[in-house]
Amino acid sequence: MIGTKFTKDDLACENDVQKRKRAADTFKRLSKIFPDAKIALNYDSPVQLAVAVILSAQCTDKKVNEVTASLFKKYKTVKHFASADQKIFEMEIKSTGFYRAKAKNIIAMAKLVESKFGGQFPKTMAEAVTLPGVARKSANVILGNAYGVVDGIAVDTHVMRISQRLGVTKFSDPVKIEKDLMKLFPKSWWFKFTYLIIEHGRNICEAKKPRCSICPLNNICPSAFNLPNWR
Ligand code: SF4
Incomplete structure:
Protein backbone atom coordinates (compact mmCIF):
# COMPACT_ATOMS: atom_id res chain seq x y z
CA MET A 1 0.00 0.00 0.00
CA ILE A 2 2.77 2.45 0.85
CA GLY A 3 4.26 3.52 -2.42
CA THR A 4 4.42 6.48 -4.70
CA LYS A 5 0.73 7.28 -4.29
CA PHE A 6 -1.25 6.87 -1.12
CA THR A 7 -4.78 8.05 -1.70
CA LYS A 8 -7.95 8.44 0.32
CA ASP A 9 -9.14 5.17 -1.25
CA ASP A 10 -6.08 3.43 0.19
CA LEU A 11 -6.91 5.03 3.52
CA ALA A 12 -10.43 3.64 3.42
CA CYS A 13 -9.18 0.04 3.27
CA GLU A 14 -6.19 0.48 5.56
CA ASN A 15 -6.28 -1.92 8.52
CA ASP A 16 -4.91 -1.28 12.02
CA VAL A 17 -1.60 -3.02 11.36
CA GLN A 18 -1.02 -0.97 8.20
CA LYS A 19 -2.02 2.22 9.98
CA ARG A 20 0.46 1.50 12.79
CA LYS A 21 3.18 0.82 10.22
CA ARG A 22 2.44 4.13 8.49
CA ALA A 23 2.44 5.93 11.84
CA ALA A 24 5.81 4.38 12.69
CA ASP A 25 7.20 5.47 9.30
CA THR A 26 5.92 8.98 9.99
CA PHE A 27 7.65 9.07 13.38
CA LYS A 28 10.94 7.75 12.01
CA ARG A 29 11.04 10.10 9.02
CA LEU A 30 10.28 13.16 11.15
CA SER A 31 12.87 12.06 13.75
CA LYS A 32 15.48 12.08 11.00
CA ILE A 33 14.77 15.63 9.85
CA PHE A 34 14.00 17.11 13.27
CA PRO A 35 16.38 15.21 15.60
CA ASP A 36 16.43 18.06 18.14
CA ALA A 37 12.68 18.67 18.32
CA LYS A 38 11.75 19.89 21.80
CA ILE A 39 9.69 22.42 23.67
CA ALA A 40 10.44 26.02 22.63
CA LEU A 41 9.27 27.72 25.85
CA ASN A 42 11.91 28.95 28.34
CA TYR A 43 11.51 28.25 32.08
CA ASP A 44 13.51 27.39 35.19
CA SER A 45 10.97 25.48 37.29
CA GLY A 148 9.37 13.20 32.65
CA VAL A 149 5.86 12.00 33.52
CA VAL A 150 4.15 10.88 30.31
CA ASP A 151 0.44 10.20 30.67
CA GLY A 152 -0.66 10.95 27.12
CA ILE A 153 0.13 12.94 23.98
CA ALA A 154 -0.16 16.73 23.99
CA VAL A 155 -2.53 17.64 21.15
CA ASP A 156 -2.04 21.25 20.12
CA THR A 157 -3.20 22.93 16.93
CA HIS A 158 -0.35 21.41 14.84
CA VAL A 159 -0.93 17.88 16.16
CA MET A 160 -4.66 18.26 15.54
CA ARG A 161 -4.32 19.54 11.97
CA ILE A 162 -1.57 17.18 10.85
CA SER A 163 -3.14 14.07 12.41
CA GLN A 164 -6.24 14.83 10.35
CA ARG A 165 -4.24 15.45 7.17
CA LEU A 166 -2.35 12.18 7.68
CA GLY A 167 -5.64 10.37 8.06
CA VAL A 168 -4.74 8.85 11.44
CA THR A 169 -7.84 10.31 13.08
CA LYS A 170 -11.24 11.40 11.91
CA PHE A 171 -11.95 13.47 15.01
CA SER A 172 -11.58 17.18 15.67
CA ASP A 173 -11.90 16.90 19.45
CA PRO A 174 -8.36 16.93 20.96
CA VAL A 175 -9.16 14.31 23.61
CA LYS A 176 -10.48 11.89 20.96
CA ILE A 177 -7.48 12.62 18.70
CA GLU A 178 -5.16 11.92 21.63
CA LYS A 179 -6.83 8.53 22.19
CA ASP A 180 -6.40 7.61 18.51
CA LEU A 181 -2.71 8.61 18.60
CA MET A 182 -2.06 6.72 21.85
CA LYS A 183 -3.35 3.55 20.18
CA LEU A 184 -1.03 4.03 17.20
CA PHE A 185 2.30 4.69 18.91
CA PRO A 186 4.25 2.89 21.63
CA LYS A 187 4.24 4.88 24.88
CA SER A 188 7.96 5.60 24.62
CA TRP A 189 7.23 7.73 21.53
CA TRP A 190 4.32 9.75 22.93
CA PHE A 191 6.33 12.62 24.38
CA LYS A 192 8.60 13.13 21.36
CA PHE A 193 5.76 12.83 18.86
CA THR A 194 4.23 16.17 19.86
CA TYR A 195 7.47 18.08 19.27
CA LEU A 196 8.21 16.34 15.97
CA ILE A 197 4.76 17.29 14.70
CA ILE A 198 5.09 20.88 15.95
CA GLU A 199 8.38 21.25 14.02
CA HIS A 200 6.79 19.65 10.98
CA GLY A 201 3.81 22.02 11.24
CA ARG A 202 6.00 25.10 11.58
CA ASN A 203 8.39 24.20 8.78
CA ILE A 204 6.55 22.05 6.21
CA CYS A 205 2.92 21.15 6.87
CA GLU A 206 1.88 24.74 7.53
CA ALA A 207 -1.74 25.53 8.30
CA LYS A 208 -2.52 27.64 5.23
CA LYS A 209 -0.18 26.19 2.66
CA PRO A 210 1.37 22.80 3.36
CA ARG A 211 4.53 22.25 1.33
CA CYS A 212 3.62 18.75 0.12
CA SER A 213 6.13 18.76 -2.74
CA ILE A 214 9.09 18.84 -0.31
CA CYS A 215 7.43 16.87 2.50
CA PRO A 216 9.19 13.66 3.59
CA LEU A 217 5.74 12.14 4.22
CA ASN A 218 4.28 12.86 0.81
CA ASN A 219 4.12 9.21 -0.29
CA ILE A 220 2.41 8.06 2.90
CA CYS A 221 0.03 10.99 3.36
CA PRO A 222 -3.43 10.82 1.74
CA SER A 223 -3.76 14.61 1.71
CA ALA A 224 -0.77 15.04 -0.61
CA PHE A 225 -2.76 13.66 -3.53
CA ASN A 226 -6.23 14.90 -2.84
CA LEU A 227 -5.79 18.60 -2.32
CA PRO A 228 -3.84 19.79 -5.39
CA ASN A 229 -4.41 23.46 -4.59
CA TRP A 230 -2.19 23.06 -1.59
CA ARG A 231 0.89 22.36 -3.70
S1 SF4 B 1 2.19 15.56 2.41
FE1 SF4 B 1 1.36 17.65 2.65
S2 SF4 B 1 -0.47 17.43 3.92
FE2 SF4 B 1 0.71 15.53 4.12
S3 SF4 B 1 2.01 15.83 5.93
FE3 SF4 B 1 3.20 16.46 4.18
S4 SF4 B 1 2.86 18.68 3.96
FE4 SF4 B 1 1.26 17.85 5.29
Missing part, protein backbone atom coordinates in the same frame (compact mmCIF):
# COMPACT_ATOMS: atom_id res chain seq x y z
CA PRO A 46 7.74 23.49 36.94
CA VAL A 47 5.61 26.45 38.01
CA GLN A 48 7.34 28.79 35.54
CA LEU A 49 6.69 26.19 32.84
CA ALA A 50 3.02 26.07 33.87
CA VAL A 51 2.86 29.86 33.61
CA ALA A 52 4.56 29.85 30.19
CA VAL A 53 2.15 27.18 28.95
CA ILE A 54 -0.88 29.18 30.13
CA LEU A 55 0.52 32.29 28.45
CA SER A 56 1.06 30.39 25.19
CA ALA A 57 -2.67 29.95 24.53
CA GLN A 58 -3.46 31.88 21.32
CA CYS A 59 0.08 33.27 21.36
CA THR A 60 3.40 32.32 19.78
CA ASP A 61 6.15 30.70 21.85
CA LYS A 62 8.47 33.48 20.65
CA LYS A 63 6.25 36.18 22.14
CA VAL A 64 5.82 34.19 25.38
CA ASN A 65 9.62 33.89 25.70
CA GLU A 66 9.99 37.65 25.19
CA VAL A 67 7.48 38.32 27.97
CA THR A 68 8.79 35.69 30.40
CA ALA A 69 12.41 36.86 29.96
CA SER A 70 11.64 39.75 32.34
CA LEU A 71 8.58 38.24 34.09
CA PHE A 72 10.56 35.27 35.44
CA LYS A 73 13.20 37.56 36.91
CA LYS A 74 10.50 39.04 39.13
CA TYR A 75 8.35 35.92 39.73
CA LYS A 76 10.46 32.86 40.50
CA THR A 77 8.47 30.76 42.95
CA VAL A 78 4.89 29.61 43.40
CA LYS A 79 4.59 32.10 46.28
CA HIS A 80 5.60 34.99 44.00
CA PHE A 81 2.87 34.14 41.48
CA ALA A 82 0.30 33.44 44.21
CA SER A 83 0.84 36.86 45.76
CA ALA A 84 0.98 38.81 42.49
CA ASP A 85 -1.18 41.91 42.19
CA GLN A 86 -3.67 41.02 39.47
CA LYS A 87 -3.77 44.46 37.80
CA ILE A 88 0.02 44.78 37.70
CA PHE A 89 0.38 41.18 36.49
CA GLU A 90 -2.16 41.81 33.72
CA MET A 91 -0.03 44.67 32.38
CA GLU A 92 3.11 42.56 32.58
CA ILE A 93 1.61 39.82 30.38
CA LYS A 94 -0.66 42.01 28.25
CA SER A 95 1.15 41.45 24.95
CA THR A 96 0.41 37.69 25.06
CA GLY A 97 -3.32 38.39 24.58
CA PHE A 98 -6.33 37.35 26.68
CA TYR A 99 -4.32 38.82 29.54
CA ARG A 100 -7.18 39.24 32.05
CA ALA A 101 -8.19 35.58 31.92
CA LYS A 102 -4.57 34.43 31.84
CA ALA A 103 -3.61 36.58 34.87
CA LYS A 104 -6.63 35.34 36.79
CA ASN A 105 -5.85 31.69 36.00
CA ILE A 106 -2.12 31.97 36.75
CA ILE A 107 -2.67 33.59 40.15
CA ALA A 108 -5.46 31.14 41.03
CA MET A 109 -3.34 28.20 39.83
CA ALA A 110 -0.40 29.31 42.01
CA LYS A 111 -2.65 29.82 45.04
CA LEU A 112 -4.04 26.31 44.66
CA VAL A 113 -0.57 24.79 44.18
CA GLU A 114 0.38 26.47 47.47
CA SER A 115 -2.72 25.52 49.44
CA LYS A 116 -3.40 22.05 48.05
CA PHE A 117 -0.04 20.71 46.82
CA GLY A 118 2.43 22.13 49.34
CA GLY A 119 3.90 24.64 46.91
CA GLN A 120 5.00 22.06 44.32
CA PHE A 121 3.29 21.72 40.97
CA PRO A 122 1.62 18.26 41.10
CA LYS A 123 3.14 15.29 39.30
CA THR A 124 0.01 13.46 38.20
CA MET A 125 -2.45 14.16 35.41
CA ALA A 126 -5.44 13.72 37.76
CA GLU A 127 -4.12 16.44 40.06
CA ALA A 128 -2.73 18.78 37.39
CA VAL A 129 -6.03 19.11 35.52
CA THR A 130 -7.75 20.35 38.69
CA LEU A 131 -5.74 23.58 38.43
CA PRO A 132 -7.21 26.71 36.77
CA GLY A 133 -5.94 27.19 33.21
CA VAL A 134 -4.51 23.65 33.02
CA ALA A 135 -6.43 21.30 30.73
CA ARG A 136 -5.19 17.94 29.51
CA LYS A 137 -2.99 19.29 26.69
CA SER A 138 -1.22 21.74 29.01
CA ALA A 139 -0.85 19.08 31.71
CA ASN A 140 0.78 16.71 29.19
CA VAL A 141 3.29 19.43 28.26
CA ILE A 142 4.05 20.42 31.87
CA LEU A 143 4.29 16.90 33.32
CA GLY A 144 6.37 15.57 30.42
CA ASN A 145 8.87 18.42 30.34
CA ALA A 146 9.11 19.22 34.07
CA TYR A 147 9.04 15.70 35.50
Whole structure:
Protein backbone atom coordinates (compact mmCIF):
# COMPACT_ATOMS: atom_id res chain seq x y z
CA MET A 1 0.00 0.00 0.00
CA ILE A 2 2.77 2.45 0.85
CA GLY A 3 4.26 3.52 -2.42
CA THR A 4 4.42 6.48 -4.70
CA LYS A 5 0.73 7.28 -4.29
CA PHE A 6 -1.25 6.87 -1.12
CA THR A 7 -4.78 8.05 -1.70
CA LYS A 8 -7.95 8.44 0.32
CA ASP A 9 -9.14 5.17 -1.25
CA ASP A 10 -6.08 3.43 0.19
CA LEU A 11 -6.91 5.03 3.52
CA ALA A 12 -10.43 3.64 3.42
CA CYS A 13 -9.18 0.04 3.27
CA GLU A 14 -6.19 0.48 5.56
CA ASN A 15 -6.28 -1.92 8.52
CA ASP A 16 -4.91 -1.28 12.02
CA VAL A 17 -1.60 -3.02 11.36
CA GLN A 18 -1.02 -0.97 8.20
CA LYS A 19 -2.02 2.22 9.98
CA ARG A 20 0.46 1.50 12.79
CA LYS A 21 3.18 0.82 10.22
CA ARG A 22 2.44 4.13 8.49
CA ALA A 23 2.44 5.93 11.84
CA ALA A 24 5.81 4.38 12.69
CA ASP A 25 7.20 5.47 9.30
CA THR A 26 5.92 8.98 9.99
CA PHE A 27 7.65 9.07 13.38
CA LYS A 28 10.94 7.75 12.01
CA ARG A 29 11.04 10.10 9.02
CA LEU A 30 10.28 13.16 11.15
CA SER A 31 12.87 12.06 13.75
CA LYS A 32 15.48 12.08 11.00
CA ILE A 33 14.77 15.63 9.85
CA PHE A 34 14.00 17.11 13.27
CA PRO A 35 16.38 15.21 15.60
CA ASP A 36 16.43 18.06 18.14
CA ALA A 37 12.68 18.67 18.32
CA LYS A 38 11.75 19.89 21.80
CA ILE A 39 9.69 22.42 23.67
CA ALA A 40 10.44 26.02 22.63
CA LEU A 41 9.27 27.72 25.85
CA ASN A 42 11.91 28.95 28.34
CA TYR A 43 11.51 28.25 32.08
CA ASP A 44 13.51 27.39 35.19
CA SER A 45 10.97 25.48 37.29
CA PRO A 46 7.74 23.49 36.94
CA VAL A 47 5.61 26.45 38.01
CA GLN A 48 7.34 28.79 35.54
CA LEU A 49 6.69 26.19 32.84
CA ALA A 50 3.02 26.07 33.87
CA VAL A 51 2.86 29.86 33.61
CA ALA A 52 4.56 29.85 30.19
CA VAL A 53 2.15 27.18 28.95
CA ILE A 54 -0.88 29.18 30.13
CA LEU A 55 0.52 32.29 28.45
CA SER A 56 1.06 30.39 25.19
CA ALA A 57 -2.67 29.95 24.53
CA GLN A 58 -3.46 31.88 21.32
CA CYS A 59 0.08 33.27 21.36
CA THR A 60 3.40 32.32 19.78
CA ASP A 61 6.15 30.70 21.85
CA LYS A 62 8.47 33.48 20.65
CA LYS A 63 6.25 36.18 22.14
CA VAL A 64 5.82 34.19 25.38
CA ASN A 65 9.62 33.89 25.70
CA GLU A 66 9.99 37.65 25.19
CA VAL A 67 7.48 38.32 27.97
CA THR A 68 8.79 35.69 30.40
CA ALA A 69 12.41 36.86 29.96
CA SER A 70 11.64 39.75 32.34
CA LEU A 71 8.58 38.24 34.09
CA PHE A 72 10.56 35.27 35.44
CA LYS A 73 13.20 37.56 36.91
CA LYS A 74 10.50 39.04 39.13
CA TYR A 75 8.35 35.92 39.73
CA LYS A 76 10.46 32.86 40.50
CA THR A 77 8.47 30.76 42.95
CA VAL A 78 4.89 29.61 43.40
CA LYS A 79 4.59 32.10 46.28
CA HIS A 80 5.60 34.99 44.00
CA PHE A 81 2.87 34.14 41.48
CA ALA A 82 0.30 33.44 44.21
CA SER A 83 0.84 36.86 45.76
CA ALA A 84 0.98 38.81 42.49
CA ASP A 85 -1.18 41.91 42.19
CA GLN A 86 -3.67 41.02 39.47
CA LYS A 87 -3.77 44.46 37.80
CA ILE A 88 0.02 44.78 37.70
CA PHE A 89 0.38 41.18 36.49
CA GLU A 90 -2.16 41.81 33.72
CA MET A 91 -0.03 44.67 32.38
CA GLU A 92 3.11 42.56 32.58
CA ILE A 93 1.61 39.82 30.38
CA LYS A 94 -0.66 42.01 28.25
CA SER A 95 1.15 41.45 24.95
CA THR A 96 0.41 37.69 25.06
CA GLY A 97 -3.32 38.39 24.58
CA PHE A 98 -6.33 37.35 26.68
CA TYR A 99 -4.32 38.82 29.54
CA ARG A 100 -7.18 39.24 32.05
CA ALA A 101 -8.19 35.58 31.92
CA LYS A 102 -4.57 34.43 31.84
CA ALA A 103 -3.61 36.58 34.87
CA LYS A 104 -6.63 35.34 36.79
CA ASN A 105 -5.85 31.69 36.00
CA ILE A 106 -2.12 31.97 36.75
CA ILE A 107 -2.67 33.59 40.15
CA ALA A 108 -5.46 31.14 41.03
CA MET A 109 -3.34 28.20 39.83
CA ALA A 110 -0.40 29.31 42.01
CA LYS A 111 -2.65 29.82 45.04
CA LEU A 112 -4.04 26.31 44.66
CA VAL A 113 -0.57 24.79 44.18
CA GLU A 114 0.38 26.47 47.47
CA SER A 115 -2.72 25.52 49.44
CA LYS A 116 -3.40 22.05 48.05
CA PHE A 117 -0.04 20.71 46.82
CA GLY A 118 2.43 22.13 49.34
CA GLY A 119 3.90 24.64 46.91
CA GLN A 120 5.00 22.06 44.32
CA PHE A 121 3.29 21.72 40.97
CA PRO A 122 1.62 18.26 41.10
CA LYS A 123 3.14 15.29 39.30
CA THR A 124 0.01 13.46 38.20
CA MET A 125 -2.45 14.16 35.41
CA ALA A 126 -5.44 13.72 37.76
CA GLU A 127 -4.12 16.44 40.06
CA ALA A 128 -2.73 18.78 37.39
CA VAL A 129 -6.03 19.11 35.52
CA THR A 130 -7.75 20.35 38.69
CA LEU A 131 -5.74 23.58 38.43
CA PRO A 132 -7.21 26.71 36.77
CA GLY A 133 -5.94 27.19 33.21
CA VAL A 134 -4.51 23.65 33.02
CA ALA A 135 -6.43 21.30 30.73
CA ARG A 136 -5.19 17.94 29.51
CA LYS A 137 -2.99 19.29 26.69
CA SER A 138 -1.22 21.74 29.01
CA ALA A 139 -0.85 19.08 31.71
CA ASN A 140 0.78 16.71 29.19
CA VAL A 141 3.29 19.43 28.26
CA ILE A 142 4.05 20.42 31.87
CA LEU A 143 4.29 16.90 33.32
CA GLY A 144 6.37 15.57 30.42
CA ASN A 145 8.87 18.42 30.34
CA ALA A 146 9.11 19.22 34.07
CA TYR A 147 9.04 15.70 35.50
CA GLY A 148 9.37 13.20 32.65
CA VAL A 149 5.86 12.00 33.52
CA VAL A 150 4.15 10.88 30.31
CA ASP A 151 0.44 10.20 30.67
CA GLY A 152 -0.66 10.95 27.12
CA ILE A 153 0.13 12.94 23.98
CA ALA A 154 -0.16 16.73 23.99
CA VAL A 155 -2.53 17.64 21.15
CA ASP A 156 -2.04 21.25 20.12
CA THR A 157 -3.20 22.93 16.93
CA HIS A 158 -0.35 21.41 14.84
CA VAL A 159 -0.93 17.88 16.16
CA MET A 160 -4.66 18.26 15.54
CA ARG A 161 -4.32 19.54 11.97
CA ILE A 162 -1.57 17.18 10.85
CA SER A 163 -3.14 14.07 12.41
CA GLN A 164 -6.24 14.83 10.35
CA ARG A 165 -4.24 15.45 7.17
CA LEU A 166 -2.35 12.18 7.68
CA GLY A 167 -5.64 10.37 8.06
CA VAL A 168 -4.74 8.85 11.44
CA THR A 169 -7.84 10.31 13.08
CA LYS A 170 -11.24 11.40 11.91
CA PHE A 171 -11.95 13.47 15.01
CA SER A 172 -11.58 17.18 15.67
CA ASP A 173 -11.90 16.90 19.45
CA PRO A 174 -8.36 16.93 20.96
CA VAL A 175 -9.16 14.31 23.61
CA LYS A 176 -10.48 11.89 20.96
CA ILE A 177 -7.48 12.62 18.70
CA GLU A 178 -5.16 11.92 21.63
CA LYS A 179 -6.83 8.53 22.19
CA ASP A 180 -6.40 7.61 18.51
CA LEU A 181 -2.71 8.61 18.60
CA MET A 182 -2.06 6.72 21.85
CA LYS A 183 -3.35 3.55 20.18
CA LEU A 184 -1.03 4.03 17.20
CA PHE A 185 2.30 4.69 18.91
CA PRO A 186 4.25 2.89 21.63
CA LYS A 187 4.24 4.88 24.88
CA SER A 188 7.96 5.60 24.62
CA TRP A 189 7.23 7.73 21.53
CA TRP A 190 4.32 9.75 22.93
CA PHE A 191 6.33 12.62 24.38
CA LYS A 192 8.60 13.13 21.36
CA PHE A 193 5.76 12.83 18.86
CA THR A 194 4.23 16.17 19.86
CA TYR A 195 7.47 18.08 19.27
CA LEU A 196 8.21 16.34 15.97
CA ILE A 197 4.76 17.29 14.70
CA ILE A 198 5.09 20.88 15.95
CA GLU A 199 8.38 21.25 14.02
CA HIS A 200 6.79 19.65 10.98
CA GLY A 201 3.81 22.02 11.24
CA ARG A 202 6.00 25.10 11.58
CA ASN A 203 8.39 24.20 8.78
CA ILE A 204 6.55 22.05 6.21
CA CYS A 205 2.92 21.15 6.87
CA GLU A 206 1.88 24.74 7.53
CA ALA A 207 -1.74 25.53 8.30
CA LYS A 208 -2.52 27.64 5.23
CA LYS A 209 -0.18 26.19 2.66
CA PRO A 210 1.37 22.80 3.36
CA ARG A 211 4.53 22.25 1.33
CA CYS A 212 3.62 18.75 0.12
CA SER A 213 6.13 18.76 -2.74
CA ILE A 214 9.09 18.84 -0.31
CA CYS A 215 7.43 16.87 2.50
CA PRO A 216 9.19 13.66 3.59
CA LEU A 217 5.74 12.14 4.22
CA ASN A 218 4.28 12.86 0.81
CA ASN A 219 4.12 9.21 -0.29
CA ILE A 220 2.41 8.06 2.90
CA CYS A 221 0.03 10.99 3.36
CA PRO A 222 -3.43 10.82 1.74
CA SER A 223 -3.76 14.61 1.71
CA ALA A 224 -0.77 15.04 -0.61
CA PHE A 225 -2.76 13.66 -3.53
CA ASN A 226 -6.23 14.90 -2.84
CA LEU A 227 -5.79 18.60 -2.32
CA PRO A 228 -3.84 19.79 -5.39
CA ASN A 229 -4.41 23.46 -4.59
CA TRP A 230 -2.19 23.06 -1.59
CA ARG A 231 0.89 22.36 -3.70
S1 SF4 B 1 2.19 15.56 2.41
FE1 SF4 B 1 1.36 17.65 2.65
S2 SF4 B 1 -0.47 17.43 3.92
FE2 SF4 B 1 0.71 15.53 4.12
S3 SF4 B 1 2.01 15.83 5.93
FE3 SF4 B 1 3.20 16.46 4.18
S4 SF4 B 1 2.86 18.68 3.96
FE4 SF4 B 1 1.26 17.85 5.29
